[in-house]
Amino acid sequence: MPLSLIVHGGAGTHRPADHLSVMETCRDAVAAGRAYLQQGGSALDAVEAAVRILEDSPLFNAGYGSVINADGMCEMDAMIMEGERGMIGAVGGVKRLRNPITAARLVMERTPHHFLIAEGAERFAEREGLIVVSPESMIAPHRLSESGDTVGAVALDGAGHVAVAVSTGGLHHKMPGRIGDSPIPGAGGYAEDFLGAACATGVGETIMRSMLTFRAVQMMSAQISAQAVADAVMPIYARFEGDGGLIMVDKQGRVGFAHNTPLMPVAWIDGDEIKAQMSR
DSSP: OOOEEEEEOOSBOOOGGGHHHHHHHHHHHHHHHHHHHHTTOOHHHHHHHHHHHHHHSTTSSSGGGOOOOTTSOOOEEEEEEETTTOOEEEEEEESSBSOHHHHHHHHHHHSSOSEEEHHHHHHHHHHTTOOBOOGGGGOOGGGGTOOOOOEEEEEEOTTSOEEEEEEEOOSTTOOTTOOOSTTSBTTTEEEETTTEEEEEEEOHHHHHHHTHHHHHHHHGGGOOOHHHHHHHHHHHHHTTTOOEEEEEEETTSOEEEEESSSBOOEEEEETTEEEEESOO
């Protein structure tokens, strides 16, 4: 079984001066996830590790780089899903967690629930040993005036299991309490072992209405490659007047990605190499 991992840094725009750093950090994220896969780790391990790298960077709209809402605070959402049993963990509207994706995994593995929000999610994460920080410390200086988009990763491990992880700060100047597509299974991400996995990025409201990643994964039941499905599903998404994109992996380990925005930085495993680019 080939090992497969692809990450994205958000469909939309990035400052030209940041392009090289953005691609290099996406490569670092793939390298972090690939290390788990090469050591026999799970697809869950790989996507969490990859997304944590992106959350820790101020270049992306997730974790420390999250955009601010209308109250001038970061409110972050994240989800992780595994394809063997369809188990899900998600957090929404958290302000004090440096790595929301790890909190999401803890929700999946250590609670009977799938989705915790706001202060309840933060209290749970703190009880489980995650460091809780001040909300002000989560604001990267340039995020006071810049927009951004979701980050995510999908992977296939040596046992044939797929997983997806997605994390975001949401829309710039969004209403406080707004939750987008990222923590919603079938919208921000979806994984099913016998088909594959997908992760979306873009305007959350349109992704939720189109159920973009569920559609994409189900289309792979016809044995279509991940790239062919990614290309085919974007015109469907356009019917919902959405701007964004998605990354995918199929059960053969082939990756695919597509977007209708100017840029969508991606990086992926290609044999012994890690490739990265800003757009198609």
